[in-house]
Amino acid sequence: MARSNTYLAPLSLIFLAGSIVMLFFVILSAVTNTSPLRQTYFLSADTSGITGARSVTQWAYFYICGEGNSDCSRTWPAPPLGWAWSGNPSNAPSELVGSHGGDTTSSYYFYMWRFGWVFYLIALVFSxxxxxxxxxxxxxxxxxxxxxFGALVALFFHTIAVSLMTAVFVKMRNAFIANGRTASLGKYAFGFSWGSWAALLIATLLFCLGIRGGSSDTYGGGGRRWGRRQRSVRSRRSYDLNGRRVKEDYA
Structure with a gap:
């Protein structure tokens, strides 16, 4: 019987590679104006009339941009979500504004997104x-x-990352809608994030199945269980020697 690793391991690598590529699409969103990075953002909202804000704001991984991921802010690690407007702004949803990020962001959104941002990178490294x-x-x-084991660790951090991301930006969208503004989630960023998570889950399961692979092999038409000693079978042959019947043991 062929060892199952001969097909499980390559299949695992294919799913893992897909997961990594989709994760890169999320992390590099808005880096260039090419597709799909131009269409990848977590949230798009009407921010017209808010002090210091664009008419439409889109939140990407490293950037806060205008419509179409244009007119982006400078690259910044884990940018506070309230950097879309000025400190102590008027007309912004009160739930989003607080003392963090230069009086732009509430504690909840500041820390939830900061931890989610970091967990994305940790998941990428282990992947x-x-x-x-x-x-x-x-x-x-x-x-x-x-x-x-490496994929399982990556899956753990990836699960936390996409869970925090989903919680943060769904609540942000609801806050804008409750404030009478239009807002929508980025289908590309959410699709890539959860698609990457699903591909990583499948790869992890396949690697775990590979640990059990090759449990039996076949030699000379007879089966032998890996890791077990084959019981020796002795046969006896008898023949006459000088008129006496002699028995000889052989393995």
């Missing part, structure tokens, strides 16, 4: 490590165990 370890998984069960 890449698991991807390279996945090549070793093609050679045996130990490689599958190493890659599976």
């Amino acid at each position: 890449v490590l698991a991807f390279f370890a996945g090549f070793v998984a093609c050679c045996g069960r130990l490689g599958s165990a190493i890659a599976g």
Whole structure:
């Protein structure tokens, strides 16, 4: 029987590679004006009339931009969501404004998004490590165990990241709508985020199945269980020697 790792490990790598690519699309959103980065953002909202804000604001991973991911702010790690407007703004949803980020962002949105932002990067790092370890998984069960552990850690942080992201931007959208403004979630950013999570989950499961791969092999038409000693079968042959019947044991 062929070892199952010969197809499980490559299949795991395909799903893991897809997860990493989609995660890069989210992290690099608004870096260029090419598709799909131009269409990738977490939330688009009408911010006209808010002090210091654009007429339409879109929140990406490193940037806060205008419509179509244009007129973006400078690159900043985990930018406070309230940097879309000035400090102590007028006409902004009160739920979003607070003392953080230069009096632009409430505590909830400041810390929830900051932790979610960091967990995206941690998930990416462990996903890449698991991807390279996945090549070793093609050679045996130990490689599958190493890659599976890395993918499992990545899945843990990825789950936290997309959960925090979803909670933050769904609540932001609802706050804008309650304030009488139009707002919509970015289908590309949400699709890539949850699609990446699903692909990573499948890759993790396949790596774990690879740990059990190759449990039996066939030698000379007879089955032998891996890890078990084959019971020795002794046969006896008898023949005459100088008129006496002699029995000889052989393995």
